Amino acid sequence: MNDQAARGTTAGGRRVAGPVPDRASLRATALAHLARFGTTRAGLTQVLERRVQRWARRAVEGGELSENVEARAAPLGAVIEQVVAEMVALGAVDxxxxxxxxxxxxxxxxxxxxxxxxxxxxxxxxxxxxxxxxxxxxxxxxxxxxxxxxxxxxxxxxxxxxxxxxxxxxxxxxxxxxxxxxxxxxxxxxxxxxxxxxxxxxxxxxxxxxxxxxxxxxxxxxx
Structure with a gap:
């Protein structure tokens, strides 16, 4: 791994967004948050939405077209709802x-x-x-x-x-x-x-x- 990759930047100094969040990564984010904090359905939804927003911002900063980033992020709203519903079903969110x-x-x-x-x-x-x-x-x-x-x-x-x-x-x-x-x-x-x-x-x-x-x-x- 070169120095730029280790720092999470491109050769031009721009930040690397990494892969678009998927169900597994969003679920991991939810579990990590719930291990430290109590929250509500709405609160957990906001945590996961911010995770996607951070990725989107970094993707645009890394050079991706904003319309392409929006198109990739759009389906994640439904994924977030599924992850939150799963946490509720598990009793982790009440x-x-x-x-x-x-x-x-x-x-x-x-x-x-x-x-x-x-x-x-x-x-x-x-x-x-x-x-x-x-x-x-x-x-x-x-x-x-x-x-x-x-x-x-x-x-x-x-x-x-x-x-x-x-x-x-x-x-x-x-x-x-x-x-x-x-x-x-x-x-x-x-x-x-x-x-x-x-x-x-x-x-x-x-x-x-x-x-x-x-x-x-x-x-x-x-x-």
Whole structure:
């Protein structure tokens, strides 16, 4: 093998695309990705599409006509669908399981239900799966769901050192004027609103006794 081939370039310095991806190479790419990351059907499809796009780009950079590259890449869409379907059949890709795991992880890091829902939608999880998983994982929008949302809001407040987690100022709480406290509270409420927490939940979190707040977080994370 000459130096250019070893570097993956032509004599003119252009990159070599290599053979067009086939079912075997796309399946190998899928398995390698799944060995390291959890993902959804849509996520795996994007991984494989990017694999084809990289090949196509290198082929054009290597001197192939773009129309010829497009013609060779076009049939690979169906191949990608087949590989993804195979991974689903093997159980390596499970949108509901992915959504449940991610929902629990995000909630325990202080994400609101609305933020979790948006995250899962962005990962390509279908809306009906998202709704079912959130009800099963975080509780329906009744008492159980409200308790989980409140615990997530408390974790968010703790990260921002707000509400029950605000540091005691030098000189004690009396050293902070009412106006300063009002500004801090408004900023915390605005941040929680942007994070997707409802006003009632945010206020309940900010007004909670520190000991009870910590206890609720511990109970949620140990559930």
């Amino acid at each position: 949108d509901a399981a992915f959504a449940g795991s991610r929902a629990r992880s995000l909630t325990r890091s202080g994400r609101s239900r609305r933020a979790v829902q948006a995250h899962l939608a962005a990962r390509g999880v279908e809306a009906d799966i998202v709704g079912t998983v959130l009800d099963e994982t975080l509780g329906e929008r009744g008492q159980d769901g409200q308790e989980m949302e409140l615990a997530a809001a408390l974790i968010f407040a703790r990260r921002r050192r707000a509400g029950p987690f605000a540091p005691v100022p030098e000189g004690g709480e009396d050293a902070v004027s009412g106006d300063e406290e009002a500004v801090r509270r408004r900023k915390a409420l605005d941040a929680m609103a942007r994070a997707g927490f409802g006003r009632a939940t945010a206020e309940a979190a900010l007004d909670m006794d520190p000991e009870e707040a910590e206890d609720r977080i511990i109970r949620m994370k140990s559930a």
